[in-house]
Amino acid sequence: MDKLSPQDDLFGTEEGEPRGEPSSVYRPLADRLRPSHVDEFAGQVRVVGETAPLRVAMEKRQAHSCLLWGPPGVGKTTLAGLYAERLQAEIVYMSAVEAGVRELRAVIQGARERRQSSGRLTVLFLDEIHRFNKSQQDQLLPSVERGVLVLVGATTENPSFSLNNALLSRLRVYRLQPLDDAAMHALLDRALTHPQGVRETTGGPPLVMESAIADRLVAAADGDARRLLTLLELAAQLAGDRADGTAREVGEETLESLLSQSPRRFDQGGDEFYDQISAMHKAIRGSNPDAGAYWLLRMLDGGADPSYLARRLVRIASEDIGNADPRALTMALDAWTAFDRLGVPEGELMLTQAAMYLAVAPKSNAVYTAHKAILATVKQRGTDPVPMHLRNAPTALMEREGWGKGYRYAHDEPEAYAAGETYLPDGLVGTRFYAPVERGLERSIAERMRYWGELDAQAPEKRTPESDLPSG
Incomplete structure (x- = not known):
């Protein structure tokens, strides 16, 4: 089975077509500049620097299944290819968006046969692995566990939430970051000077731009290498020739036209x-x-x-x-x-x-804290009965049975406050949930509540639960 490129589908090209690409077939700039060695890899020092764990594993040809976690355009596919090449393994590219259990089983069977016939290892690069459901992820467990294949998953989502624990525990997780400006500028320079770079797009004349234009192009790419190279390729196609014909130049007008139709990267919901x-x-x-x-x-x-x-x-x-x-x-x-x-x-x-x-504004989480405390109490205690003095008595029978007995109408009390009155269920009398802070309006609220507390303490007689019971 031939090595599949990221552009091929799982089973190669369409039926009847030969593998390989004729020179006339268009290849995007991002694909033409794909690094052939880890030293050419842009950024990600924590993952592929000289002493970084994945780099060490590659140098020692230590095969292990792993997960490449990071935003788009930071080199996950490229890194998987370099890893497989260093392991001298066959690599199969698969997208979890399009593949299912049937396709997965075919890859596993192929890996098993390859190992038995030639002893060659198979690396399965599974892009967007977070889109596999639990059942599909479980299909990978035995093969990863026994080393039938080396799984290299790629995800833009937090694997803690998107992968089940059984699979996650079998993978080393490598976190890739958006590329910084230095790495992006180095990539831009490589694209402008490499033989298969942007000159192949322009048809020969070099592409030039002022440093301010380059800075804006890098900023627009937002840490995404693929996005940068795509923007650069479009800029090369839109750029005008210099008067002397020695180069094509990306000017302000070209850049504005390009960026006006190029929204920022934003992971809605991710x-x-x-x-x-x-x-x-x-x-x-x-x-x-x-x-x-x-x-x-x-x-x-x-x-x-x-x-x-x-x-x-x-x-x-x-x-x-x-x-x-x-x-x-x-x-x-x-x-x-x-x-x-x-x-x-x-x-x-x-x-x-x-x-x-x-x-x-002045800050207080007193309402939020009280809300959580009250809700927790409600769930814990269940249905405490409403005290009798707080109940309405719309009928004579209910009034005779004690509904509303002893209720004190606050507006008839001094300062419209019934000192000593209680309003919580019997088992919660005296409980305080709301504790206003000494900031903003709550400073005044706290003072008022302290004053009411003093009135309660001075009240001659406080209600007891027994006083809520109907007499005789």
Whole structure:
């Protein structure tokens, strides 16, 4: 069985077509510049640096199944190919999006036969492994356990949530990061100078650009090597010839045309999305309006659902501010309403205003803490009966049976407060859930509650559970 390239499907080319590619077949720049040795690999020093674990395993030809976890365009497919080549193993590329149990069994059977006939190892590169369900993942366990094949999985999702524990425990996890600017610039320089680089796209003349243009191109790629090379290839096709015909140049107009149709990378609903949501929430909680607004606008720029962000701002207003500044909740709701009416881009300003207001507002999680404590008590205690004095007595029979007996109407009491009265079930009398902080409006609320506590302590007679029972 021939080695399959990342461009081939599981079983090679279509029936009747020979393997291999004629020189006239188009190959994207990203594929032409795929590294042939780990020394050419861009970035990822923690994974493939000279003393990094995977690099050491490759140098010593130590086969092991592993998981490459990282965002798109950081070299997961390339690294799997280099690993298999170093192991002198056959590599089969498979996508979990398209493959199922039948295809998986065919690969396992092929690996088993290859090992028996030639002793050659098989590496299965399984892209987007997180898309396999539990049953499909379980199909891999015996083969990985017995070494029938070496599994190299690739995922953009947190494997703690997307892979079952049985499979995860058999894989070494290597975390790949978005490429930094230095690695991206090195990749850009290689693409501009390599014989199979962008000159093959332009048909001969070199491609040039000013450093400011290169910086913007790198920034637009957002740590994604494949994205950078795709943008560069498009830029080469759009670039104009210099007057002297010695080169093609990417200018400001070309770049603007290119980037205006190239949205930022954004992982809606994935790890990157929830990491940024967490950063926004924590920045606002930490009273940093600049960072709170930055993460908000970063997500809006990336294509996040504005309604989701508006809902999160409303949540923050209650969870992290609460009664320290009740206006925060009104501000968040008003911003949401304004956005719904104005849309993009005008309405984004209202969301930014709300985020900044929430960040500078006094903070209190007293309502949030009380909410959790009360809910836990309700679930733990079940259905405590309503005290008799708090019940309504709409009929004469209920009144004779004690419904509402002894209830004190607060507006008839001094300062509209019935000192010593109780309002919780008998088993919870005296329990305090809400503890306002000494910040913002809650400072005044705390003072008022302390005053009411003093009145309760001075009350001549406190209600006891027995007083709630009907007499005779």
